[in-house]
Amino acid sequence: MKKALLLVLVLVVALTFCACSVSETNEATTSPSASTEATEPAESPAESPEETAESPAESPAESPAETTVLSYEEYMAAELDSQVTVETYVQAKQSWWEETATIYTQDQDGAYFVYNMACSQEDYEKLVPGTKIRVTGYKGEWSGEVEIMDATFEFVEGGDTYVAEALDVTELLASEELIDHQNQKVSFKGMTVEAAGQDADGNDVAFLYAWDGSGTDGDDLYFNASYNGETYTFTIESDLCDNTTDVYAAVKALEIGQTIDMEGFLYWYEGVNPHITSVTVVE
Numbered sequence: 001m002k003k004a005l006l007l008v009l010v011l012v013v014a015l016t017f018c019a020c021s022v023s024e025t026n027e028a029t030t031s032p033s034a035s036t037e038a039t040e041p042a043e044s045p046a047e048s049p050e051e052t053a054e055s056p057a058e059s060p061a062e063s064p065a066e067t068t069v070l071s072y073e074e075y076m077a078a079e080l081d082s083q084v085t086v087e088t089y090v091q092a093k094q095s096w097w098e099e100t101a102t103i104y105t106q107d108q109d110g111a112y113f114v115y116n117m118a119c120s121q122e123d124y125e126k127l128v129p130g131t132k133i134r135v136t137g138y139k140g141e142w143s144g145e146v147e148i149m150d151a152t153f154e155f156v157e158g159g160d161t162y163v164a165e166a167l168d169v170t171e172l173l174a175s176e177e178l179i180d181h182q183n184q185k186v187s188f189k190g191m192t193v194e195a196a197g198q199d200a201d202g203n204d205v206a207f208l209y210a211w212d213g214s215g216t217d218g219d220d221l222y223f224n225a226s227y228n229g230e231t232y233t234f235t236i237e238s239d240l241c242d243n244t245t246d247v248y249a250a251v252k253a254l255e256i257g258q259t260i261d262m263e264g265f266l267y268w269y270e271g272v273n274p275h276i277t278s279v280t281v282v283e
Helices: 002-030 032-039 072-077 121-126 176-181 246-252
Strands: 083-097 100-106 111-118 132-142 145-155 185-194 207-209 221-227 230-236 259-265 275-281
Touching: 072 083, 083 111, 083 121, 111 132, 221 246, 230 246, 246 275
Parallel strands: 111 145, 230 275
Antiparallel strands: 083 100, 083 132, 100 111, 132 145, 185 221, 185 259, 207 221, 221 230, 259 275
16 A cells, blocks of 8 residues: 555656646747847947938038138238239239230229239230229239239129229339339329430430340330439330330330329339339420
């Protein structure tokens, strides 16, 4: 009897152990957490700044910065070699060469000498006195002459016109104020013709071809005129007024001691060196 009970107890324990094993096995294979861990995709990494930033195509278009047009006072205050933009009016054209132009311009407040400005020959013909243009270039200085170099320009559509009257600066010739009118259209009144040099025979002459007399007809003309005991040098810039112009012929006909009136542009080279466009003998 004891053996039978013992056998029964052994069988019960064995069956209980098997049931527990089967249950654990089923739980391991059907557990929701195990299934989720096996099938759930890995968490996406955080998006990089480049991915989250707005693409250029979606960014609002940036409007180009507007060009600041300087007044004459602001232009004169600008640093040398800085980029400048001015609106000004053509007064005279000096030359056109290889798609660049050199011109004299002025507004109601001051003047600008524009050197080597990019310009087609077709546009050069349109640069008549009074034409309003917008010029962008670099403020430079050469031997005292302040100018706008390596410039580009555009016509100001619908702009007004302006041709400057010559400012009489005769009384300013010996003053420090004269340079304040650099590049402007100016006049000189009651000047006395002085000897500019000597010819091959040693005679005094009223003008020279080139600054040292080494030139020939068609080159720049240099001549001297005095006022209040001081003598100044004036130039006929042949690119501006060549040997077919009235002023070129007038200077070649000057005589020492004559009294003359002149007009031109107050150019500077190692001191005042006006480029003359008109000479009239008054005595």
